[in-house]
Amino acid sequence: MNPKYYKHKAGLILESGQLLQDLTIAYHTYGEYDPQKNNVVWVCHALTANSDVFDWWSGLFGEDDYFNPKEHFIVCANILGSCYGSTGPLSVCEEIGKPYYHEFPNLTVRDLVAAHEILRLELGIERIHTLIGSSLGGMQALEWAYNLNSNLEHLIFLASNAQHSPWGIAFNESQRMAIAVDPTWKESTNASGLEGMKTARSIALLSYRNYQTYQDTQSETDQDKQDDFKASSYQNYQGLKLANRFNAYSYWELSKIMDGHNIGRGRISPEKALSQIQVKTLVIGVESDLLFPIAEQKFVAQNIPGAQYAEISSLYGHDGFLLEQKQLTKVIQSFYK
Ligand SMILES: CC(=O)SCCNC(=O)CCNC(=O)[C@H](O)C(C)(C)COP(=O)(O)OP(=O)(O)OC[C@H]1O[C@@H](n2cnc3c(N)ncnc32)[C@H](O)[C@@H]1OP(=O)(O)O
Ligand SMILES: N[C@@H](CCO)C(=O)O
Numbered sequence: 419m420n421p422k423y424y425k426h427k428a429g430l431i432l433e434s435g436q437l438l439q440d441l442t443i444a445y446h447t448y449g450e451y452d453p454q455k456n457n458v459v460w461v462c463h464a465l466t467a468n469s470d471v472f473d474w475w476s477g478l479f480g481e482d483d484y485f486n487p488k489e490h491f492i493v494c495a496n497i498l499g500s501c502y503g504s505t506g507p508l509s510v511c512e513e514i515g516k517p518y519y520h521e522f523p524n525l526t527v528r529d530l531v532a533a534h535e536i537l538r539l540e541l542g543i544e545r546i547h548t549l550i551g552s553s554l555g556g557m558q559a560l561e562w563a564y565n566l567n568s569n570l571e572h573l574i575f576l577a578s579n580a581q582h583s584p585w586g587i588a589f590n591e592s593q594r595m596a597i598a599v600d601p602t603w604k605e606s607t608n609a610s611g612l613e614g615m616k617t618a619r620s621i622a623l624l625s626y627r628n629y630q631t632y633q634d635t636q637s638e639t640d641q642d643k644q645d646d647f648k649a650s651s652y653q654n655y656q657g658l659k660l661a662n663r664f665n666a667y668s669y670w671e672l673s674k675i676m677d678g679h680n681i682g683r684g685r686i687s688p689e690k691a692l693s694q695i696q697v698k699t700l701v702i703g704v705e706s707d708l709l710f711p712i713a714e715q716k717f718v719a720q721n722i723p724g725a726q727y728a729e730i731s732s733l734y735g736h737d738g739f740l741l742e743q744k745q746l747t748k749v750i751q752s753f754y755k
Contacts, residue, residue: 421446421469421496421503426536430498433526440512443537444503445469445495448479449487451543456571458543459485461494462534462551462558464740465672466664468502469494477743484747490547495537497530497558499671504533507667508608519606519667527554527679531562545569552576552739553710554672557679560718563695564681573695573722574750576702577739579714580688580721581680586709589625590673593618597666611666616657618669623656625709628735635733692721699725700753702746704738706731726753 421444429439446469451458461471461479471479471494479485485492496504499522507522514521538546549570551559556578563573579586597603600614636649660669682688701719703712712729719727728749732738739746 419446419470419472423503424537424540426540430529430532430536432523432529432532434524436523438498438505438523438529440505440509441498441533441536442503442505442509443495443498443533445493445537446471447541448472448492449490451491451541453544456545456547457490458546459490459492459548459550460534460538460546461492462530462549462555462562463494463497464551464553464555465676466500466660466669467555468500469496475740475743478746478750483743484750493537493541493543495534497554497672498533499525499530499668499675501665501668507671508665517606517608519610522667522671525671525675527557527561527675530558530675531565534558534562535565545571548572548574550574550576551578553578553736554676554679557582557676560681560695561679563697563699564691567694567696570697572754573697573699574702574753575699575715575718576746577704577707577710577715577736578718579679579710580692580718581682582676582678583710583714586625587677589621589709590677593621593673594670596621597670600666603666608665611670612661615664615666615669616654616661618666619657619660620653623653626735626737628706628708630706631733631735688717689721692718693723695722697722700750701725701727702739702749703727703729704732704734704736704742705729706733706738707736709736728753 424443426441467474496502507518511518549559556575596617597611597614600611603611681691685691699722701715703715719725730745732742
């Protein structure tokens with residue numbers, strides 16, 4: 419299914435004060451909006467996904483899944499700075515008549531949320547029944563919940579944090595260092611930095627998975643093997659797979675956005691900001707998540723008044739949120755009860 423596009427002529431004044439003139443938001447909707455039934459479910463996607471949530475989160479979102487178009491009006495918008503239809507570094511900047519590339523402005527999570535808010539108003543949605551997001555998507559969901567408050571009923575926050583950690587920033591910086599040493603990164607073409615981005619994805623994978631994931635999926639059966647290990651080809655393949663569908667500018671931009679995430683910025687503290695979220699909240703952690711350890715989700719749950727906390731298990735660490743749909747369905751079902 420192809421996305422729909424909304425072009426917002428007024429552009430967007432970013433948190434930095436800069437005007438992003440060419441504002442296009444690519445989005446998917448599934449089902450029919452019914453204000454009487456209060457049936458809007460809004461999904462905020464993570465780092466490299468797109469707005470087609472039925473594609474990357476099937477098993478939780480789909481025709482016969484828990485979130486389905488028969489009962490819900492499901493909305494997912496591609497985030498600014500990405501490469502799946504919304505304005506990003508490869509978009510042509512009208513002012514300069516060519517793609518932004520390195521000149522794409524620095525965005526924040528609050529800018530991503532501002533674009534979601536523009537789309538919400540354009541779609542005529544007053545109340546959101548459920549706002550759900552994981553990882554970078556969780557950061558957006560948390561920020562937006564803070565702003566929406568009485569226009570939102572339920573927040574489901576997964577595998578994310580209130581403020582990005584030094585550990586997470588260090589992973590992101592290492593990935594950007596890999597892009598920066600790619601000699602093509604100095605150029606301005608769609609393919610600049612792609613070799614570096616392959617290494618960046620390989621580094622990222624180590625934070626998305628864990629020792630046991632590799633032990634269970636990439637162990638050798640040939641005891642005499644001395645080279646060409648499965649774990650090596652897996653890392654290379656994962657880098658290549660991303661290079662075939664993403665670009666290094668978006669990767670750089672989105673990792674920077676994550677680094678700057680702090681719900682407490684300008685609001686005294688993360689605790690204080692979280693305490694002002696008056697929405698029925700479910701926080702879900704993945705027990706094997708190395709990148710966003712469960713202590714971070716417990717912190718969010720402890721500071722949002724009345725929030726519930728649930729944990730799922732996964733061989734896949736952080737990426738478990740994309741793969742453990744059965745467990746997610748179960749904890750989400752009991753949350754609504
Ligand atoms: C246009 C778009 O596709 S955008 C939307 C898609 N992506 C997203 O939404 C982002 C979120 N999704 C993701 O990050 C990932 O898809 C995840 C985490 C859900 C799953 O990750 P995957 O890479 O599919 O799973 P996994 O880690 O098990 O790797 C499987 C792949 O590695 C390959 N592989 C496994 N072991 C090895 C090895 N030793 N050597 C080489 N390749 C290997 C498999 O053949 C498989 O290849 P395929 O993806 O081409 O079928
Ligand atoms: N692996 C996922 C989640 C990262 O948080 C992605 O590439 O978007």
